[in-house]
Amino acid sequence: MALPRAARTQRRTRIQEEKEERILEAALEVFSLHGFRGATVDQIAEVAGMSKPNLLYYFRTKEAMHRALITRVLDTWLDPLREFDAGGNPVSEIRSYIRRKLEMARDFPRESRLFANEILQGAPNIEDELKGPLKALVDEKAEVIRAWAKAGKIAKCDPYHLIFSIWSTTQHYADFDVQVRAVLGQDQAGDGRFEDAARFLEQLFVTGLGISEQPA
Amino acid sequence: MALPRAARTQRRTRIQEEKEERILEAALEVFSLHGFRGATVDQIAEVAGMSKPNLLYYFRTKEAMHRALITRVLDTWLDPLREFDAGGNPVSEIRSYIRRKLEMARDFPRESRLFANEILQGAPNIEDELKGPLKALVDEKAEVIRAWAKAGKIAKCDPYHLIFSIWSTTQHYADFDVQVRAVLGQDQAGDGRFEDAARFLEQLFVTGLGISEQPA
DNA sequence: TGTAATGTTTACCAATCGGTCAAATTATCA
DNA sequence: TGATAATTTGACCGATTGGTAAACATTACA
The missing domain is CATH 1.10.357.10 (Tetracycline Repressor, domain 2)
Structure with missing residues (x-):
């Protein structure tokens, strides 16, 4: 089974760290180019170099990715x-x-x-x-x-x-x-x-x- | 049959003038709120107060609407x-x-x-x-x-x-x-x-x- | 008034979308 | 090593999308 991100209490795996970073990097690329509605999960997955279900294993929804990105960006901005x-x-x-x-x-x-x-x-x-x-x-x-x-x-x-x-x-x-x-x-x-x-x-x-x- | 906008040589009908104006007004409203990809033809049709096929009779594609708007806006801008x-x-x-x-x-x-x-x-x-x-x-x-x-x-x-x-x-x-x-x-x-x-x-x-x- | 051109609607389609599921694979560690 | 948890994948689903076909209605005009 294995619940992704949301329902974890233990600390994150090395794989989780790496993959989540790769995903957010790809999401930033795609979202910034096409906007939220214009970006597709398939696109992000392709840029991140993984399959769509695999990506959705780390971020359950497209919106979750966007939210994670936006808050991070707003902070550094x-x-x-x-x-x-x-x-x-x-x-x-x-x-x-x-x-x-x-x-x-x-x-x-x-x-x-x-x-x-x-x-x-x-x-x-x-x-x-x-x-x-x-x-x-x-x-x-x-x-x-x-x-x-x-x-x-x-x-x-x-x-x-x-x-x-x-x-x-x-x-x-x-x-x-x-x-x-x-x-x-x-x-x-x-x-x-x-x-x-x-x-x-x-x-x-x-x-x-x-x-x-x-x-x- | 009746070819819409594109293939007309004669001058525009009164109905055409009115409807095209209403469509562009609605398209401006929706496009400016949601961007090109985020806007849907159904939305624009609803704001314009007409059915989607009726709208597409005047502008054959979503892109045609957008192009007409953009060039007009760029000009006045x-x-x-x-x-x-x-x-x-x-x-x-x-x-x-x-x-x-x-x-x-x-x-x-x-x-x-x-x-x-x-x-x-x-x-x-x-x-x-x-x-x-x-x-x-x-x-x-x-x-x-x-x-x-x-x-x-x-x-x-x-x-x-x-x-x-x-x-x-x-x-x-x-x-x-x-x-x-x-x-x-x-x-x-x-x-x-x-x-x-x-x-x-x-x-x-x-x-x-x-x-x-x-x-x- | 008749008729041809113009305008409108209902029903529909193929493609794409975000997301799911269960099976298969890989990593972890006692 | 073996078993358990974590990860990955292919197949798939329902909803939404842009756009079409053809029947139907209305307008313009001789």
Whole structure:
């Protein structure tokens, strides 16, 4: 018989570790390319190099795979924001936050697209996590930014929309990669586009948030 | 017999006009919510208030509907960029471009999500249009911006990444609406968020692009 | 009004989907 | 080694999918 994942009390087998990892890797590949509905279990099984029933032995449903992936991705996706340091220098904190987010868009585009897909579909599976942990974290960091602005260390601005704009500009290079490449053309679409983007965004945000005599 | 759309030489019937419009409206609703693969013809037919075979009489395949929608959306989506005036005042041109894009995100979120979905999936159906007309238009406007920078009217910056950042920040409020609402919470998630966003983005870009002594 | 073109519906189909089952195989360890 | 638990597979199932065929109804127009 042997019950898979769900009803286990003992610790995981070596085989379980390996296979579950292979499956999630394959699922990330397929889900990020075709979305949840567009991905098929057969596809994932093929990419993972195993039969469909074998895959379903480890994850009982397609949704279980997706849930495992989404929660994992959401967690690591927020790491850069967690590193945001209230005690640091405002400008350099924002600058390195942008840099880290851009690096994630470059190095983990599949994770970014998986997340984007989920949000686009209305986030049916992670609405609670958005309204809970995500909101809490953003609230906390927004308060830091607001304090910086109040102290005159950066320009007065809405901290939430500042965070949104950093998210959107950086993730754009992962989620809309096809469009970016199409517009830049073959010559400019090499890996240098991330350095160009970094330079531009740094200039935009640092200058845009530099101390200035904005009215309230 | 009666051949639908494809093989007609005469002008369209009144019924055809009406029905095709109703179908595309329904298709936009469903496609933007669930993506291409996630949407079903039955769903679209139900939203359009007609039977599935009747719908397929006007659009022979699901893909035909999607193609008709995508090309239409891509076209109107570029309108704000077309209005970008080389002869105008640089700062106010950029400012009103941002405003127009943000208005589109507010008033036509379904169109934005449809487009985002297509790009996320690798733009299988519109790659040519991206590399062709879209790139041409962006190239043209980028040249205008570059000239402005060269003349010292705005800060020196990469015009392509400037355009990307305007696209991403504004469309974020349509495509990631669920996330934005979740983070802002019930109190702040009213329609006022678009005005707040407009104020923030205007400040960010105008200050960020203001004349400054950036090195080359 | 008659009739031909246009439009609509009912019934249906083949393909694909997520998932099951029982038998066969392999790993584990006393 | 032998027995027990864990893993893998091929065959299969019901539901849903995109799309079709042909009968039926309606409209346009001479």
